[in-house]
Amino acid sequence: MRTQSRRRPRALCAAAAAGTLLAPLLSGCWAGAGGTGSGGDSINVLMVNNPQMTELQKLTAAHFTKETGIKVNFTVLPENDVRDKISQDFANQAGQYDVATLSNYEIPIYARNGWLHELGSYARKDTAYDERDILKPMRESLTGDDGKLYGQPFYGESSFLMYRKDVFARKGLRMPAHPTWQQVADLAAKADGAEPGMKGICLRGLPGWGELMAPLTTVVNTFGGTWFDKNWKARLTSPGFEKATRFYVDLVRKHGESGAAQSGYAECLNNLTQGKTAMWYDATAAAGSLESAKSPVKGKIGYVPAPVERTESSGWLYTWAWGVQNASRNPDKAWKFVSWASGKGYENLVGNEIGWSNVPAGKRASTYTDPEYRKEAAAFQDVTRAAIEGARPRDPGVQPRPAPGIQFVGIPEFTDLGTKVSQEISAAIAGRQSVGTALRKSQKLADEIAKEYEGR
Incomplete structure (x- = not known):
């Protein structure tokens, strides 16, 4: 697989025009840096409109903001639209959005281009987050070529x-x-x-x-x-x-x-x-x-x-995960949101307020030992975990592959x-x-x- 250097956004856009990067970036390449961005005690989050995310949006103000004082401004879009908007903002490093929902397809590529803030150091210091509880296939899929973590899963799936x-x-x-x-x-x-x-x-x-x-x-x-x-x-x-x-x-x-x-x-x-x-x-x-x-x-x-x-x-193996833009003006506050949204406490909140079958699962081992979750999700939780742990992103077929990926080519x-x-x-x-x-x-x-x- 080709290695791409960490170039400046303008250089990246020139490469895109030459056909070596993602075509969706072309529409945003020559806009240059800018955007209102976040600041003070607020962060901007751009995310897909899947049901689990819309539930998160409803719970944030009454819980995360109340606990931390950090206001979260959400932009929620359908999958195809959100991918285009994220690619434009992150490629330009415009900094308009601090956090975005990215998958295990984008995160290694974005990390290689220098568009993402490294999150492993935050996770190691945040003992309450319990990084080792994240299922190994998920951790590995969100790791860059340099061995560092650049994303944290909101939920995982096969x-x-x-x-x-x-x-x-x-x-x-x-x-x-x-x-x-x-x-x-x-x-x-x-x-x-x-x-x-x-x-x-x-x-x-x-x-x-x-x-x-x-x-x-x-x-x-x-x-x-x-x-x-x-x-x-x-x-x-x-x-x-x-x-x-x-x-x-x-x-x-x-x-x-x-x-x-x-x-x-x-x-x-x-x-x-x-x-x-x-x-x-x-x-x-x-x-x-x-x-x-x-x-x-x-x-x-x-x-x-x-x-x-x-x-x-x-x-397949897939996760909607949180990535923090390298140009974010509030990376520390962005991490607080990411750690809350991907943490055990949030899973308990969803379980108690919405229902345990709605918990954004597929990312933490502890979820599958929780008695409340196991009882509520008995119909599907064993099949789900087995599918995630049995996924083979580097060897999904009958012949060797030149790049990782099951439902995509990386x-x-x-x-x-x-x-x-x-x-x-x-x-x-x-x-x-x-x-x-x-x-x-x-x-x-x-x-x-x-x-x-x-x-x-």
């Missing part, structure tokens, strides 16, 4: 298959303890129409490297495909990649949700919650919403490991490449072109990236 136990029982269907994708396809056909308006399965079809391409890439891995081989040769028209993509597209077109090409995580969560689908393959973090006190499907969902074909496991260019490829495949899901055409176009896009990396 992926698994969720299904309506009651519907399966009425239809006489049996979910295997460790299903294959072919078994899932067979079950989807049988569960299709089990209730009025119910489809067999929901799978993401919404364009976006973090939307459609996340679950699809795990299917590619277990079917024997890969984006790039160990020599950086693009392999999107290889038999494994093509077979997996045809399978995914055919499955969602035949037995998936209506409007699949515009359905992402949020839409599939709503479909399963509202009884519109019998199965859903997606993030383990969804279980908290499905098992919440107000969920109409609480107690009706079964959870099994991510389906496989040629690999023993296929679940290079800066993947945001642009993955999004463009997802648009082609989403078009195939919508019936506007064939899978073969989509992959031939995608191969050409990947070939351009491969030229930058071959021989490195």
